[in-house]
Amino acid sequence: MTDFDPITSLLGGVLIGLAVATLFLFNGRILGVSNITAEALSLRSSDRGWRLLFLAGLGLGGVLIHLSNPTLIGDSPRALPGLIIAGLLVGYGSALGRGCTSGHGICGISRLSLRSIVATAVFMSTGMLTVFVVNHMIGG
């Protein structure tokens, strides 16, 4: 029972697109949050500075949303065990598949990358399947 507002969805999407374009135009980097996060926290990585700074910008955005309109932030309906399983799957899966909703779903599709189109189709499908199983077979 969530509200659907096409205008704010589109506006938010445009802002996301501009964020992606900004990072690419000025810094030549693909905006993939999972890769940026994994590399920012990896001891193996030699190029952590810009990634940490990106995460700092993301963090300031989170704080500003909290201060201006906290209703924009919702909690997941799942209990702690579900959140932990989900986090492990998202972290491991995005590392193995080299990307997430931003890297594959937005950047990759914008570049018409076949890998990203396949990845997006796969994660949309398993996402839908998971929601079907959890909401309609197990019963939330």
Add this chain to the structure above:
Amino acid sequence: MKWLTVFISGLLFALGLGIAGMTQPEKIINFLDISGGHWDPSMLFVMGGAVGVNMMLYRLIIRRRHPVFEAAFTMPRRRLISRRLVTGAGLFGAGWGLAGYCPGPGLVASFSGSLAALSFVIAMLVGMQLYQLLQSLHQDDDVDADNADTAPRN
């Protein structure tokens, strides 16, 4: 200056996610719940806006010889539809559908003080470390090729 644009990109990205409603996991779950009778198409518009804008701008930007502050664009080089890609995306989607968070919105919501999001993010970081650990245990798995996943464009 080159640090400023990275920071602004992160900030814009977070605000875009928030305005788009993507930091509300219920909206993600309702989008993925195509048979539930309360389908929320928001994400289609978010993706449409983001991909639409970026598809146009990408074509303009890539005409440049190099980005404004760097010597070269850093692009993914892999082309192969590998089993790892499909398995990884499959696992990712299952976790995404379960919690309603993907990495960006999860991080933004945890910075906003959501304990649910913070729990998710901590587990996500563990999952990422777990991958790197398993990766370093399998030296025969061609680690160098993985590290070369992105490289300056010629």
